[in-house]
Amino acid sequence: MALAFTKMQGLGNDFVVLDATAAPIALDASTARHIADRRYGIGCDQILIVEPARSANADFGYRILNADGSESGQCGNGARCFVRYVREAGLTDKNRIVVDIRDGQMVLEALDEGDFRVALGGPRFEPAEIPLAGFERAARYRLDDVAGQSVEFAAVSLGNPHAVLRVSDVASAPVARIGPALEAHAAFPERVNVGFMEIVARDHVRLRVFERGAGETLACGSGAAAAVVTGIAAGDLAADVRVDLPGGRARIQWQGAGYSVYLIGPAERVFEGKLVSSD
Structure with a gap:
């Protein structure tokens, strides 16, 4: 065949x-x-x-x-x-x-x-919809047993589950260590895509993503959207953000609750x- x-x-x-x-x-x-x-x-x-x-x-x-x-x-x-x-x-x-x-x-x-x-x-933030087990809805969550350390993250679903960690320098982020440990953590019954986001400015972020079922990839469109959405929801990002990924640049636009998230690239x-x- x-x-x-x-x-x-x-x-x-x-x-x-x-x-x-x-x-x-x-x-x-x-x-x-x-x-x-x-x-x-x-x-x-x-x-x-x-x-x-x-x-x-x-x-x-x-x-x-x-x-x-x-x-x-x-x-x-x-x-x-x-x-x-x-x-x-x-x-x-x-x-x-x-x-x-x-x-x-x-x-x-x-x-x-x-x-x-x-x-x-539209993004979904309710833990049951992500799904994220064992938590009530919050802006950020904390797990104390991820590859031997505590990890704070935001969580959202855009048709698949995402956890977004803030980092000061995306180049040195512990993607290879934290990514697979958080992807397979029991708190995420369907596993999770793990994003590591560095905020450069209100309209500019840098991002690396460890994708569930694939490992770290050069780019993840829904991961870029998830990262930006969590930043907008926290009041730290504008409604139109460029995202630098290892494979290139994308744009994410979101006007807030009740609106769709747009990915351009x-x-x-x-x-x-x-x-x-x-x-």
Whole structure:
């Protein structure tokens, strides 16, 4: 069996995109891990599957598989690649599309200046909605047993769970030590994406993200949005913020409660090919 794919990237966050609009593509966790493997497969942070819409008002369905084979509910960088892919593959000529995701819908747009904008929906701060176990809602939370130390963080859901730590210098942040320990902590029953944010100015932050199921990546769109949203909610950031990630720069816009969070940035096609099974 030969599986056609397109390799894409957004700010260095890379994806394998599969078109399942004409026929279903069933991937078990083992196959997904093989595709994502950078030595034995294609290599990617996540696999994006383009499917037929499940709702009458949607244009497509959108599924996301992590590198470890688990499923994710949201990926902002992947969503930008998604809208570029469906337009360039001739699946739509719309500049604005609605996609069904695991936990709702997303609106994706191609902008005139060549960037792409993703409406991520409204953030959810209630612990039960993140989910974050064992806490009442607060601006910041504290765990005393993360890799042998106490950690303070803000928490929010944008279709997937995020914990955001403030750091004075993102370059020296303990991403490799704290990231996996907090990702798998019992307080997060669905695991968590862990962001390390340095505030440079009210309209500028630097960020590194340890993604659940993928490890540290060059960029995480929903992670950038989560970090900025927690800063805005705390009164420390403006409503329009540029985010410097190891893979490049994105913009996050949020007007506050009742409004959607917007992610703006590039998306690029890298190459196309076919994965041939050895069975």
